[in-house]
Amino acid sequence: MKRILVSNWDMFLVRGILAILFGIATLLMPGITLVVLVVLFGSYALLDGVVLSILAFKNRKHDSNWWLMLLTGLLSIAAGVATFAWPGITTISLFYVIVAWASATGISEVIYAIRFRKEIEGEWLLVLDGMLSVGFGILLIAQPIAGALAVLGLIGVYAIAYGVMLAVLAFRLRNLEDKRDAQQIEQRPAHQSLNQLG
Numbered sequence: 001m002k003r004i005l006v007s008n009w010d011m012f013l014v015r016g017i018l019a020i021l022f023g024i025a026t027l028l029m030p031g032i033t034l035v036v037l038v039v040l041f042g043s044y045a046l047l048d049g050v051v052l053s054i055l056a057f058k059n060r061k062h063d064s065n066w067w068l069m070l071l072t073g074l075l076s077i078a079a080g081v082a083t084f085a086w087p088g089i090t091t092i093s094l095f096y097v098i099v100a101w102a103s104a105t106g107i108s109e110v111i112y113a114i115r116f117r118k119e120i121e122g123e124w125l126l127v128l129d130g131m132l133s134v135g136f137g138i139l140l141i142a143q144p145i146a147g148a149l150a151v152l153g154l155i156g157v158y159a160i161a162y163g164v165m166l167a168v169l170a171f172r173l174r175n176l177e178d179k180r181d182a183q184q185i186e187q188r189p190a191h192q193s194l195n196q197l198g
Contacts, residue, residue, distance in 0.1 A: 008055055008058060008059075008173075009170045009171070009173035009174040009176075010170065010174075011051055011052075011054070011055045011170075012166050012167075012169050012170035012173060013166070013167055013170035013171075014051050015048055015051055015052065015163075015166050016162075016163040016164065016165070016166030016167035016168075016169075016170060017163065017167065018044055018047055018048055018051075018163070019044070019048070019159045019160070019162045019163030019166060020159070020160050020163035020164065020167070021044075021163075022040060022041070022044040022159045022163075023155075023156045023157065023158070023159030023160035023161075023162075023163060024156070024160065025040055025156075026040065026152050026153075026155050026156035026159065027152075027153065027156035027157070027160075030152065032149065032152060034089075034090075034091055034094070034148075034149060037094065037148060037149065037152070038083055038084070038089060038094060041080075041083055041094070041097075041098065041148075042080045042081075042083035042084045043080070044080075044159075045076045045077070045079040045080030045083065045101060046076070046077055046080030046081070047080075048073075048076045049073045049074065049075070049076030049077030049078075049079075049080060050073070050077065051073075052069060052070075052072055052073030052076060053070055053073035053074065053077065054073075055069060055073075056069035056070035056073055057070070065112075065115060068108060068111060068112045068115070069112060071108055072105050072108040072109060072112070075101065075104045075105050075108065076101065076105055079097055079098075079100070079101035082097055083097055091148050091149050091150075092148075094148040095140065095148040095151070098140065098148055098155065099137045099140045099141060100137075102133045102134070102136045102137040102140070102158075103133065103134055103137035103138075105130075105133055106129075106130040106131065106132070106133025106134035106135075106136070106137065107130065107134060108130070109126055109127075109129055109130030109133065110126075110127055110130035110131060110134070111130075112126065112130075113126035113127040113130060114127065125165050125166075125168060125169040125172070126169065128165055129162060129165045129166060129169075132158070132161060132162055132165070133158075133162065136154075136158045139154065140154070
């Protein structure tokens with residue numbers, strides 16, 4: 001499983017970039033309308049879920065618990081679909097969709113990271129990401145019920161922090177891939193290395 005995650009470090013980077021872009025977009029548009037927020041969050045949740053689901057399917061032959069990652073992806077896709085498909089969605093309804101999405105995906109990430117802490121270097125970043133999501137959901141619940149538009153700043157900051165941690169995890173995995181490739185080259189017989197150089 002570690003080999004699969006390391007080889008697909010770019011998937012984590014894509015997820016991080018998507019989250020950062022979503023966060024920046026919400027912060028740069030303080031007068032955002034409900035329709036715009038629906039499009040932004042729905043698109044982000046769908047794309048993030050698709051990327052994570054693809055990673056889960058790539059990992060299914062090497063990891064008997066690949067369904068945990070798939071579950072997180074499907075939860076994100078479900079949140080995106082619900083956002084777009086909900087007729088006449090209100091700011092309060094969207095608020096609860098975001099709360100449920102953040103809490104559910106956060107719990108899934110924490111469980112996944114803990115189960116595979118011996119196989120993933122930098123698993124604490126996944127745990128931290130998951131805890132951030134759960135904490136974000138709890139913080140939103142604690143807010144007066146004013147709807148998603150009233151907590152745009154909080155949503156934006158959360159998304160950027162979440163994305164940055166995913167990006168850091170991605171680069172850690174890429175460094176592991178570089179080290180693995182270097183070790184494989186060192187372990188090859190000298191004549192094979194010379195042939196490849198030639």
